[in-house]
Amino acid sequence: MNEAATYDLERKTRVQKIVRMVFLYTMLTLFAIFVLIPFYWMILSSLKTPEQIESVPPALWLRFSEMQFSNYYEAVFSVDSQPFLRYMYNTVIVAALSTAGTVITTVLSAFAFARLNFRFKELFFLLLIMTMMIPGEMFVITNFITVNQLGWVRPDQTYWDALMAMSIPFMTSIFYIFFLRQTFKTIPDELYYAAKVDGTKDFKYLWKVMIPIARPTIITITILNAMGTWNAYIWPQLVTSTRHGRLYHYQLVSNGLRNAFSAEFQPQIHLQMAAAFMVTLPILIVFFLLKKHIMRGVSRSGIKG
Amino acid sequence: MLEQKHNIKAWIYLLPALVLLVVFTFYPIVNAFILVFMEGYRYIDGTWTGWTLTGNIRYVLNSQLFWDAMRNTLVIVFVSVPISVIISLFIAVWLNSIKRLQGTFQTIFFLPYVTNSIAIGMAFAVIFNRDFGLFNLILGLFSIDPINWVGTGASWGRAMTALMVFIVWNGLAFKIIVFLSGLQSIDKQYYDAARIDSASKRRVFLKITVPLLSPMIAFITITSFIGAFKEYTAVVGMFGENLNPGGGGRNMMITIVGLVYESLGQVYPGATSEAAAAAIILFFMTLLLTLFNMYISKKRVHY
């Protein structure tokens, strides 16, 4: 290798590196735009007048003075609209109920699987894991019959009935039990032995030692479960549906959103998008506040598979 | 002493979850297989008129709606999953090889995971609008005339294309973040070793990254296939309850799960058993695909 060759090689390497970086950042930026466009278009459309929505070609941005913030007011309060605040309220209640239930049942059973010995433990655990492979629609059919027979879904359904029907079937989750058990398993046995030697009762050990150590996982479970309720559509639609002559106002946000302003030939897109953004915003806020917990939880839930 | 069996105590801890699981998971699985053999079952009062071995399954297999649902579901499964797995793998690899702005990009790419499918589906429907949608505007830059993607009277192929874009968009976030954390858990030394061994970037990707990531690729592929088999909410988000472009008409974009809910919503005798039949067909299809995937993984995946 003579000096000229060395020089050429150096330059080639440097050029290659720059080309690579330019390529990487270009692709990633393009992809980021692809990811962000639906959000942008949603917000943009929610601030347009009906005329601007229908204008061809569509405006790609708006001046501040053009923005119709009143769309949001109208989406929430207009006479014709669905009772949006009511949906949000329902959703928060259902999310709180099902999340509280899920966390309690999950913590207790994950503790039993991680820490206690009992007959049929392995067998039972295997059964749970196998159940995770079965599509949820298999359960939904019978669950629908069950909530009907429990009297929660009747033409004269009360608010309480609706809340029960929407939350109780979701008060436990095999996946979260499995997820939390993995975290509990990482707590060294010695801590348990030490606590036992000191005469600590199992429940106190769970409460004072395991739960604090597993706090990040429990927080993750809480967030993911609450987000699940916020995004739940199918089941609430089924058990509070107008198809059976009941009223809309027991439904959750996702249902309200889908049914709002969507008259077949006259959809009010500006209000639709305002409502869509109001449904999107709370989860985005939660996400940015608890980004670390959510992203770590999700990536870990993938890894262990 | 410390590790003795705590039979009763353990079951007390398990009890709350167990009761719920028995009522809302285990029993329903068994019951689905009972329902499918019942004739004229009415969920309102729980009565039925008789038994049939294959009647419900046959009824479902003979309906045009089932085959529409089957076609749509299979297209979603076999088109959207490979596309999104491959795209997310590349994005994750690219993301993993930059330093500056990595966190920002990662956060942006994760956003689709924390959104409401209905809300975003509706936004996609606006983007794909024939007259004032962004997508046709962009196509217009390449002198392509406006196409009716999701409006009333849109063809199946176009509606499906738009739906596919949305489903791929929706599914990338999870895959990217899982792949990325998988990539980050690969020992850097292998990449140093590969540089010393003069491997090109392409060969590093094919010979080092992909094999070392293969357990995760297998996992993502299996779960994505299962997820795609169950696709329904995205269709509702984009096309509304009637599962049809433009919101009117009925069920052109129906999926198997859509069929289950469609039947479940009906009150005529036997409708519930038809839902059970559709769900059981779905179950066996996912089972078959999962077993096939596992068989392939055993041969090809490095653990």
Place this chain on the structure above:
Amino acid sequence: METIQIRLENLTKIFQQKGKEETVAVKDLDITIPAGKLIGLLGPSGCGKSTTLYMISGLLRPTTGKIYFGDNEVTNIPPENRGIGLVFQNYALYPHMTVRQNIMFPLENLKFPKEEALNRAQKYADLVGIGHLMDRKPKQLSGGQQQRVAIARALVKEPRVLLLDEPLSNLDARLRLQTREEIKRIQRETGITTIFVTHDQEEAMSISDEIVVMKDGVQQQKGEPQKVYDKPNNMFVAKFLGNPPINLFEGRVSDGEVLVGEMKFGTSKGKAQEVMVGVRPEGFKRVKQGGFEVHVEFVETIGRDTTLIIRNPLDETKTFRAIIDADERVEADSKVRLSVKPNKMFLFDKESGELV
């Protein structure tokens, strides 16, 4: 195989981490490594020896300074084009490939014809003695076998330089002895310029043609192992080489005599000053008369050596060691007379630690 000399010129590496102070890992290193020799880079952890190795490999870029392979500067050449083989501390064998695939990987990258690649892989596998394990996966091999696969993979493309990062640190004591001889043999047979990094002075001294002792990123001394041992430049080198370590005493030079307390250790032509006196354990000898009298606390006899653990007269709480012939019987808790062999005593400046 072409052998080349390696020259490092003013090599400096500064690590700058976000929000932290910069750390100078390697500072102004000037070393010439002769062609075809086996060189040990030696020093305690954090001394910059591995950083130096990785700069030679090209995996790290020096902050300033230059690296020459033969007459060519390679400072900005990426590792894949440098023609080097590197054995990683943890071997970094690709876990999903068989031994054969691991060894052939570099050849496939260089687009060797299949037949030739296979033959070469077999040749080098045989050279390192794992030719019969070609179809195993790394996980099915012992640590020593993995080590050999890593060496074969590094050698198979017949590089101009072989670099080894702590090659023996992951092996148990018995394998370590065996493997270090193996490395020496392979280096002899191939004649390749080889640099290896270690924190174990015994390891470096036993197989290197030359050693380079480093501390805090700065080269302390370079030379043949025995010469460095016999003539350390400074107190650090003296302390780092040798096991059991050298004994150090606070002493002084006055009127041409080296005194530790009241004991006369030897003579010196240096000016009168306070000094640190270093004496290797084997630097003491027992004498019938003359020398100085010390109190022996314990006696350890291991094989051919007897080690006396002696109370330090300057500080009752400390002891020092003297190694004498095992033939001589010494009782614990007794007095003996010792003198110091003149060539085993070193005087260091109290402040700088440099040899006086």
